[in-house]
Structures are given as structure tokens and as C-alpha cells.
Amino acid sequence: MVTYLVGTCHVDLKGPQRLRKFLDFVRPSSICHEGSEEFAKGLFEERRYGIKTFLQMANQPDPALKFAAMLEYVQGYEIWVPHQHKQENNPTANIYPLENQQVLQDALECLNKLLEKEDVYEMPSVLEKEITRELMNGDIRGFQKYIDTSYFDSKAVADFRSLVETDYLLEERDKPMEQKIREITLNDAKGTTVVVCGSGHIFGEYKNLYERLRDLSPCRLRLPELDKF
Numbered sequence: 001m002v003t004y005l006v007g008t009c010h011v012d013l014k015g016p017q018r019l020r021k022f023l024d025f026v027r028p029s030s031i032c033h034e035g036s037e038e039f040a041k042g043l044f045e046e047r048r049y050g051i052k053t054f055l056q057m058a059n060q061p062d063p064a065l066k067f068a069a070m071l072e073y074v075q076g077y078e079i080w081v082p083h084q085h086k087q088e089n090n091p092t093a094n095i096y097p098l099e100n101q102q103v104l105q106d107a108l109e110c111l112n113k114l115l116e117k118e119d120v121y122e123m124p125s126v127l128e129k130e131i132t133r134e135l136m137n138g139d140i141r142g143f144q145k146y147i148d149t150s151y152f153d154s155k156a157v158a159d160f161r162s163l164v165e166t167d168y169l170l171e172e173r174d175k176p177m178e179q180k181i182r183e184i185t186l187n188d189a190k191g192t193t194v195v196v197c198g199s200g201h202i203f204g205e206y207k208n209l210y211e212r213l214r215d216l217s218p219c220r221l222r223l224p225e226l227d228k229f
Contacts, residue, residue: 002192003185004028005210005220007199008078009151012223013070013144016077019196022226023085029191030094030184031082034177034198036101043076044083067140078196096184098177098197151199151222170200171207178212185216199223 004026008015023031033040054072079097086093177197185193195218201209202220210220 001185001189001216003181003213003216003218004192004194005202005213005218006194006196006223006226007151007202007220008196008223009147009199010078011071011074012077012147013074013140015074015223016081018223018226019077019081020085022229023082023194024089025229026192026194027090028093028194030096030188030193031086032096032098032181032184032193032195033078033082034099034196034201035079035097036099036103037097038101039099040079040097043079047076047080063140067143070140082196094188096180098180098195099173100176103173103176148224151224170204174201174207174209174212177201178209181209181213182216 006019006022008019012018050072054069082093082095086095181193181195195209197209199222203210203222210218
């Protein structure tokens with residue numbers, strides 16, 4: 001049994017190609033992703049109906065529109081890239097959402113309440129300021145540079161958690177995800193499992209998924225580290 005825990009940034013512009021390259025290389029028998037089955041279906045529907053708008057934006061000469069198109073394109077790549085990989089290169093792979101819809105909905109409500117707090121934006125980090133600047137300027141290379149840096153910013157998750165009144169967004173969601181991962185790896189004991197989650201769940205400075213699953217001897221990777229495969 002081999003288990004990989006892959007930490008992602010949800011707006012990584014290189015995310016789709018990085019994850020696809022890794023999956024094509026490893027050819028896992030089981031792929032787990034953050035989110036629910038209902039969320040995945042909704043994402044696929046949005047992509048199916050929004051592809052025309054995306055292509056129109058991508059063909060515009062305006063750099064800001066191209067940037068917006070790229071951000072739209074990568075939305076939910078942790079979910080749609082595994083399905084693309086299965087369809088085109090690994091038909092026997094099994095794909096498993098790690099959450100149910102109610103848990104995910106509760107997390108989104110918790111996040112929305114957090115974002116409504118004015119003090120969330122009062123003291124942005126230097127890294128956050130740089131990312132925002134590149135985003136506003138439509139600088140794709142600059143944005144990607146700082147996204148790659150954010151993967152290795154050990155304070156990012158800790159600072160985020162300090163703003164949340166409960167640990168629901170991370171620890172409370174990790175508990176059922178841990179159980180689901182254990183069930184999947186047990187049922188696929190001779191195979192290779194890849195777990196794709198936001199970096200905070202795998203590298204955050206708390207009892208994260210990696211710490212919870214250490215008895216399985218998982219290999220954890222940040223998405224930029226997959227460039228070497």
C-alpha cells in the first residue's frame with residue numbers, strides 16, 4: 001500500500017497541469033478529493049455550461065480578462081482533474097469525495113461568517129498584499145510566483161486559524177475525512193491512494209490529516225514539488 005497526501009492551493013494557475021502530470025505518473029488505484037459528491041456534480045455542470053464564456057475570455061487581448069479566464073479555468077481542479085485522468089489515462093481508478101454535502105455546507109457557512117468580519121482584512125500579511133497586487137494588476141507570472149511561495153508559508157494557516165472562532169474549517173472536517181481515507185486504503189490495501197486536499201489540511205500547524213494518518217506512513221507533498229515527477 002502506498003498513500004500520497006497532496007497539498008494544493010485552490011487558485012494555483014499551474015494546479016491542473018501539475019496534478020494531472022503527477023496522476024499520470026503514479027496511476028493510482030484510488031483518488032480522494034476534498035468536497036462532496038453533490039458539490040462535484042454541481043462543479044461539472046457549471047463547467048459544461050460555462051465553457052463558451054471561458055473560451056471567449058481566454059481569446060481576449062485584454063490581460064485582465066485572460067487572467068480572469070485562467071482563474072475561472074482552474075476552479076475546482078482538484079476535483080475535475082482526477083476525473084479527466086480517469087477518463088483519458090486510468091479507467092480502472094476509483095474516485096472518492098471525502099465529505100458529505102451537509103458537512104461541506106456547514107464549512108462554507110463558517111467561512112462566509114469569517115469573511116464578514118472586518119478585522120479579517122485589517123492586517124494582511126506581506127504575502128497577501130503581494131498576491132492581491134498581482135491579482136489587481138493582472139500579472140499572471142507575478143501572481144503565480146507568490147502562489148508558489150504561499151505553499152511554503154508556515155504562518156499562513158496559523159494566522160487563518162487565529163481568526164476563526166471554532167476549528168470547524170480544518171480540524172472538525174479532518175475527522176470524517178480521516179475515517180474515509182482509512183476505509184479507502186483498507187479496501188485498496190495493495191493499491192496506491194492519492195489524497196488531494198488544500199495544503200492547510202496536510203501541512204497546517206495543528207493535528208492535521210498527515211499527523212492523524214502517520215501510522216499509514218503516507219508521503220506528503222506540496223503541489224509545486226510534483227514538478228519533479
